[in-house]
Amino acid sequence: MDDETEGVVKKFMFLNRKAPYGTIYALESLEVVLISAAFDQDVSLAFVDDGVYQIVKGQHTKGIDQKNFSPTYRALEGYDIEKLYVEKESLEARGLTEEDLLVDVQVMDSAAMANIMAEQDVVISF
Amino acid sequence: MKFGILVNEGPYNHQATDSAYQFAKAAIEKGHTVPRVFFYHDGVYNSTKLTEPPQDDRNIVARWSKLAEDHKVDLVVCVAAGLRRGIKDEVLAPGFRISGLGQLVEAGIQYDRLVTFGD
Numbered sequence: 001m002d003d004e005t006e007g008v009v010k011k012f013m014f015l016n017r018k019a020p021y022g023t024i025y026a027l028e029s030l031e032v033v034l035i036s037a038a039f040d041q042d043v044s045l046a047f048v049d050d051g052v053y054q055i056v057k058g059q060h061t062k063g064i065d066q067k068n069f070s071p072t073y074r075a076l077e078g079y080d081i082e083k084l085y086v087e088k089e090s091l092e093a094r095g096l097t098e099e100d101l102l103v104d105v106q107v108m109d110s111a112a113m114a115n116i117m118a119e120q121d122v123v124i125s126f
Numbered sequence: 127m128k129f130g131i132l133v134n135e136g137p138y139n140h141q142a143t144d145s146a147y148q149f150a151k152a153a154i155e156k157g158h159t160v161p162r163v164f165f166y167h168d169g170v171y172n173s174t175k176l177t178e179p180p181q182d183d184r185n186i187v188a189r190w191s192k193l194a195e196d197h198k199v200d201l202v203v204c205v206a207a208g209l210r211r212g213i214k215d216e217v218l219a220p221g222f223r224i225s226g227l228g229q230l231v232e233a234g235i236q237y238d239r240l241v242t243f244g245d
Contacts, residue, residue: 005235012234018245025134025245028167028207035227039235122234124132125242126167 010121011042016051017125020070021061026054027069029126034072037079044083044120045076046113047105052090057102073103087113127158130233134244136168137186138179143172146243147189154197161237162200163190164230165222167244170208173201175219187219194221202229 014033020026036043047055054073061068076082084105091097091107098107108116117123131150135142150160165172177187194201201222203213208224215224234240 005232008235010235012231024167031206032166032227032230036231038228039231041231041235122240124230124234124240126134126244 005039009040009042011044011119012036013044013046013117013120013123015046015048015117015123015125016054017049018054019050020054020059021064021066025126026051027067029124030069030072032124032126033076033081034079037081043081044085044116045081046085046087046117048087048090048110048113050090050094052086052094052096052101055084055086055101055103055105056096057100070102076103085113085116127153127239128237129153129158129160130230130237130240131160131163132230132233132240132242132244133163133165133169133172134167134242136171137177139168140245142243142245143169143186144184146241147186147193149241149243150193150199154193160197160199162202162229162233164233165201165203166207166227166230168211169244170203170211170213173203173208173213173219173222174217176217177219191219191221204230 018025059068059070086105086107088107088109131146133146137143179185193199203222203224205224205226
């Protein structure tokens with residue numbers, strides 16, 4: 001880390017919009033999230049659209065011969081990444097509730113989500 | 127203004143790579159700077175010198191190399207995403223380098239804007 005980076009804390013939001021499997025976006029997004037923790041930034045994650053499936057309980061990936069990386073979301077707390085936002089409309093459209101999710105999240109409607117996004121310095125969308 | 131750019135899609139397959147290039151070029155022409163472009167996901171394929179498009183088409187890889195040379199743009203290819211897809215030092219076109227995701231986060235911290243191109 002050089003001088004220009006040291007001491008600067010920005011609000012980083014990782015916006016997850018895609019299902020966990022079928023494409024690599026969710027897995028590679030998680031890799032950036034974990035790296036960002038090392039930079040002492042104010043990091044949050046947002047799950048909208050099919051992105052809500054990333055944190056659904058009971059994922060079984062043996063049948064598609066892929067790594068089940070969902071336990072990693074539980075480990076985020078250990079990296080001081082505790083702000084997880086889920087869009088209410090996206091959950092409802094998929095017949096899901098907060099109880100179906102494997103981590104503690106804040107569920108908010110799309111207007112509230114828009115407000116939180118507007119407060120960010122950097123939004124990285126995958 | 128300083129713009130960081132994130133490219134998440136492969137060349138020729140997706141408009142995102144063309145849009146990212148056009149955006150970078152336009153920003154520089156308007157007097158802004160683009161200190162770094164970060165290539166992630168299939169975006170890493172933008173970096174390989176093995177690319178040989180038909181002669182009547184644009185050469186996306188060569189175009190990035192020229193942008194880097196003319197305007198000192200740091201073209202960074204993610205090491206993990208690259209290794210998964212066979213992108214290593216020996217296939218890199220001029221102006222590209224392989225580094226870690228920290229370079230992306232750093233761009234977000236240091237520059238005024240970070241603009242993502244991809245789905």
